[in-house]
Amino acid sequence: MEALAPPVSGLRRTRHRLDRLGDRTLLALTALAALVALITIALIIWQVAQAAWPAIRHSGIAFVWHSTWNPVTDVYGAREYVLGTLITSFGALLIAAPLSITIGLFLSELAPAAIRGPIGSLIDMLAAVPSVVIGLWGIYVMSPFIVQNIEPWLHSWFGFIPIFGPAYPAGVFPAMLVLAIMATPITSSICRELFVSVPRELEEAAIGLGATRWEMIKGVVVPQVKGGVVAAIILGLGRALGEAIAVTQVIGNGIPLKLSIFQPGVTLASQLANQYSSSISPLFTASLLYLALILLLITFAANLAAQRIVHRFERQRTN
């Protein structure tokens, strides 16, 4: 090639400058947009914390384990709500996790290839149903059915365990079911992708050594994706923790929490959804925002941990 390039004419130089300017402008614009998306996260946490600050200064960290929430005497504590959130979400997980894992296994290993697509789409459609519709259905269709048929049966067989008390129209148990319905599509779709990502050679090697299909699933597929499945469950948990509308419609808003899961209860999110129209005192609003901050921190931590694991699996798969 020539050692020196021929001198660039005036028009081409302008064109080069315009091109570089355009490149830099587009880079700056798009990088700014990406930054906006990231800054929003920090902004949300900071703003909620700032608005909750009067309550944090007033009640301190003891807010988390004080159980009184009394707007009349201006005394606030988050314990019932935190406990309620943990109990409903944990119960929802107990139902949703096994269900989602089996659905994921079914769609990746056992279903005939032709129906995998349609069934996967149907389950994704369940995720698309708005939560207020699930809540509406929960109040007028699911809850009456559960209260009239399932709860008395459970109470008659297992009533000696205090958590299975007498049936009651609104309660923690319907809320657990509703949350399980909402968490299952997310968890099952991630599980399905994880199971599909196990290399065929490993599976075929196991079968070649004489393993049955179940032994192959148990010995090869499951150990490979154990961490990812845990992450998928935590992501479903994150969905359940933050759900406000459907839960507040069926849970009955009962404080303090009782031992029986058929009695009404509360969660952080349901309290926020219930009190949106009240504004009793500045400390009340700040305490409400303190509740929101606790909910935000819990879901943020759960989501971040789970997403890091899921992304690591994705990177392993594409590498």
Added chain:
Amino acid sequence: MVAAALVAIAVLAIVVGSVLVRALPALNLDFFTQGPALFGQNGGGIAPAIVGTLMLVAIAAAISVPIGVLSAIYVSEFAPKHIASQVRLWLDVLNGFPSIVIGIFVFALAIKTKLPILDIGHHQSAWAGGYALSIIMLPLISRTTMEVLALVPNHLREGSYALGISKWRTVLSIVLPSAISGIVTGTTLAVARAAGETAPLLFTCSFASQAVSWNPSQPVSSIPFTIFSYSESPSPDQHAQAWAAAFILIAFVLVTSLGARALLDRSRRRLGQV
């Protein structure tokens, strides 16, 4: 194992079926064209809510589509690998934020500000509700756009560079148009999600008037919030209207989700063949 998948599908069928059955008595022309009836009377409709939801979704899309598409272009065309994976991670984390906390965040912002133009701040408004919905839509639009941009074959870009076209021209005139149908379907999916969200609107746009309002500086009625408040009311007529509104919402959400996903698959296949 088959039972597990059948349970999930059965739940979907039962929910859709119940909504359909219970919505029929209340679905009439009045429902779509009139406002709510006076207190204690039957009849009336949810016209203000339909208008309100349209406004909220339009505002949300106007904010989230540019930012979502631009950030996706950054991740797919400009960003080095480690920054790109960080942006994707944090967008997924944002996706998992509880929607009620996002509404409370906008509420906390609004208490403090008062913009003299547009009359934003200190009170609920459609702007506030739209902004909250845009935060929910942003990760969805961005991720889908990233996906379709990654599917645009590299030889299109390389051919363009070989012809001497600068990077920004390549992105805007070659890469983006190939991906446009995927971007549109991603936006449609995000719109379907935002149209059904209630929790962000509780704190930002719920004290609405009973008449059709096109003023974004004031709170507007919305379909999901109407379902929410009617579901807890003592009037059976309002219950029937709640089911009918739920039917509209479910029909819109399911039809757009199905259609958008089918279009996305089709554009994936077409891009793969180029």
